[in-house]
Amino acid sequence: MRTIIIDDERLARSELNKMLRSFPEIDIVDEASNADEAIEKIASHQPDLIFLDIQMPGKTGFEMLTELEWVPRVIFTTAFDEYALKAFEVNALDYLLKPIDQKRLEAAIKKIATADAREQKPEETYTNNEILTENSQVFVKDGDRCWFIKLSDVRLFESVGNYAKVFFGLHKPLILKSLNALEERLDPKTFFRANRKHIINLHMVEKIEPYFNNGLLVELRGGEKIEISRRQTVKFKEKMSF
Amino acid sequence: MIIGKRHYWLLQLVGWGCFFLWHIFGAWSFDKMSIPSERLLIIQRAAGFSILGLLMTHCLRIVLLKLKVLAKKASTQIWIFLALTLLTSCVAGVVEMIVYQSLGLLSKVEILITNKSLILIFLNNSLAWFSYFIIWSAVYFIYHYVSAAQREQIDNLKLKSHIKELELKTIKTHINPHFIFNALNGIRAMVDENPQRARTAITELSNILRSSINIDKSETVPLTEELNIIKDYLALEQMRFEDRLMVQYVIEDETTSQAVPPMMLQMLVENAIKHGISHQKNGGLVKLGATLANNTLELKVENTGRLKEQQQGGGFGIRSIRERLKLMYGNNAMFNIKQSSDNTVTATLKLPVTL
Numbered sequence: 161m162r163t164i165i166i167d168d169e170r171l172a173r174s175e176l177n178k179m180l181r182s183f184p185e186i187d188i189v190d191e192a193s194n195a196d197e198a199i200e201k202i203a204s205h206q207p208d209l210i211f212l213d214i215q216m217p218g219k220t221g222f223e224m225l226t227e228l229e230w231v232p233r234v235i236f237t238t239a240f241d242e243y244a245l246k247a248f249e250v251n252a253l254d255y256l257l258k259p260i261d262q263k264r265l266e267a268a269i270k271k272i273a274t275a276d277a278r279e280q281k282p283e284e285t286y287t288n289n290e291i292l293t294e295n296s297q298v299f300v301k302d303g304d305r306c307w308f309i310k311l312s313d314v315r316l317f318e319s320v321g322n323y324a325k326v327f328f329g330l331h332k333p334l335i336l337k338s339l340n341a342l343e344e345r346l347d348p349k350t351f352f353r354a355n356r357k358h359i360i361n362l363h364m365v366e367k368i369e370p371y372f373n374n375g376l377l378v379e380l381r382g383g384e385k386i387e388i389s390r391r392q393t394v395k396f397k398e399k400m401s402f
Numbered sequence: 403m404i405i406g407k408r409h410y411w412l413l414q415l416v417g418w419g420c421f422f423l424w425h426i427f428g429a430w431s432f433d434k435m436s437i438p439s440e441r442l443l444i445i446q447r448a449a450g451f452s453i454l455g456l457l458m459t460h461c462l463r464i465v466l467l468k469l470k471v472l473a474k475k476a477s478t479q480i481w482i483f484l485a486l487t488l489l490t491s492c493v494a495g496v497v498e499m500i501v502y503q504s505l506g507l508l509s510k511v512e513i514l515i516t517n518k519s520l521i522l523i524f525l526n527n528s529l530a531w532f533s534y535f536i537i538w539s540a541v542y543f544i545y546h547y548v549s550a551a552q553r554e555q556i557d558n559l560k561l562k563s564h565i566k567e568l569e570l571k572t573i574k575t576h577i578n579p580h581f582i583f584n585a586l587n588g589i590r591a592m593v594d595e596n597p598q599r600a601r602t603a604i605t606e607l608s609n610i611l612r613s614s615i616n617i618d619k620s621e622t623v624p625l626t627e628e629l630n631i632i633k634d635y636l637a638l639e640q641m642r643f644e645d646r647l648m649v650q651y652v653i654e655d656e657t658t659s660q661a662v663p664p665m666m667l668q669m670l671v672e673n674a675i676k677h678g679i680s681h682q683k684n685g686g687l688v689k690l691g692a693t694l695a696n697n698t699l700e701l702k703v704e705n706t707g708r709l710k711e712q713q714q715g716g717g718f719g720i721r722s723i724r725e726r727l728k729l730m731y732g733n734n735a736m737f738n739i740k741q742s743s744d745n746t747v748t749a750t751l752k753l754p755v756t757l
Contacts, residue, residue: 169584170644171591171592172591175587175590175591194683215580215680217680217681218681258583258584259590
């Protein structure tokens with residue numbers, strides 16, 4: 161697993177680096193000492209795994225994650241703030257307390273390896289640098305609550321000013337991204353621009369009905385009813401016909 | 403809830419004793435005591451009233467205690483008191499009628515009325531008893547009401563001082579766990595990299611932990627002692643932050659023997675790192691100053707960074723410093739924290755000079 165260590169303290173990075181040497185499956189490709197540096201390095205190295213310190217100058221680890229286009233597997237490291245980690249609602253995630261216990265580290269790495277084997281090879285989640293597939297993971301923070309979301313679990317993106325509302329499960333947090341920017345990055349095989357305000361997940365469509373103006377009305381698995389504009393209806397029919 | 407038994411009996415006896423004397427005095431002032439035959443009757447009657455009153459109110463008290471009336475809401479208490487007083491008066495009215503008639507203690511007027519109507523004498527008696535008992539009830543009620551309020555006040559004061567003590571303890575022993583674990587993590591890395599530095603780091607950390615444990619024993623410490631802890635603390639932080647943390651001391655010699663509250667300056671330095679330096683990507687400077695002027699010891703902690711709105715008014719740390727100063731020095735000490743220049747936050751502590 162290609163790995164990046166992110167921590168503002170050189171000693172902390174070197175200590176973790178030393179500990180990770182006993183894991184042949186971990187290949188440390190780089191280190192970063194703050195969030196901005198980390199964002200760059202994640203984009204260029206496309207690691208499978210990052211070790212992320214939560215408290216860093218400038219931006220916290222959480223803030224950094226929200227700025228990533230897609231998120232690799234994350235193991236948080238922190239000296240003392242489980243309370244920050246309680247914010248996580250949906251995904252069980254791993255965090256290590258510094259000084260890190262070798263056994264805990266081993267368990268965390270093992271857990272990630274088995275999760276990878278069960279799901280899909282991580283390489284396949286970003287075959288193309290530009291496009292996110294439905295297996296890509298994104299990080300969403302809304303107020304005090306955080307989620308790791310797999311794109312395949314998202315039913316709908318709704319435009320709200322400069323923000324987009326992400327519908328998944330029972331939640332609909334806001335992310336600071338425009339619908340147009342999202343459309344460019346999402347896989348057109350899965351996600352479809354229904355109208356000016358909505359992008360829907362085609363796998364989540366439950367019912368399709370004719371609507372005014374030669375348009376269509378689709379109902380998603382969560383019960384949301386979305387209108388497909390006349391212009392997009394032709395494209396939609398093409399997509400769904402085979 | 404219950405008045406001391408002795409207290410109760412004393413009040414009862416004095417009260418009904420006065421009641422007896424009041425009757426005698428009444429008779430005397432109407433000049434009825436001069437006739438020997440009537441004199442005996444009057445004394446017997448007055449004694450009867452007092453004894454009956456004492457017995458009836460004692461029964462009333464037993465009922466009040468049985469029903470645990472005093473534990474109820476004040477408004478409910480008043481209604482129960484009224485009802486019970488009325489009931490007791492009626493009983494007393496009947497008892498008086500029967501006893502006085504059988505013992506032949508009725509006055510002439512009463513004999514006349516009794517012959518006319520039993521109801522009338524009963525009403526007359528009960529009404530008189532009600533007016534006496536209502537006074538008794540009022541005294542009983544107010545006595546308990548006041549003593550309960552007093553007890554509550556005392557409990558409150560005790561609680562407050564207890565809380566204060568606890569607060570002081572927690573403020574004093576407060577050392578950021580984040581710091582301890584980060585320091586330990588740094589030391590572990592140093593063990594391989596620079597074993598000598600790792601050894602001194604362990605000593606520094608021990609000094610800090612020891613002083614935070616010992617501190618409860620003394621209200622103030624000499625400034626040098628406090629500075630030693632701060633030096634250890636900053637040395638450890640420098641190990642972690644490396645070239646991101648610069649430290650400067652400007653300490654006047656004559657300040658070092660001054661008494662300061664333990665771990666207070668240390669807390670300010672810790673805040674300077676936590677809210678200042680640790681948020682700066684390129685690090686910054688922590689500057690410590692101690693000067694003496696106009697019988698005031700002025701301690702200053704400056705750090706690179708910007709002050710957040712909420713800190714000025716007081717996060718937990720700042721509020722606790724203010725409270726602790728108030729407890730120790732009243733209005734003779736002062737603390738403030740402000741943005742002293744574009745990229746510098748200054749915390750100032752002014753303490754009265756000790757000789």
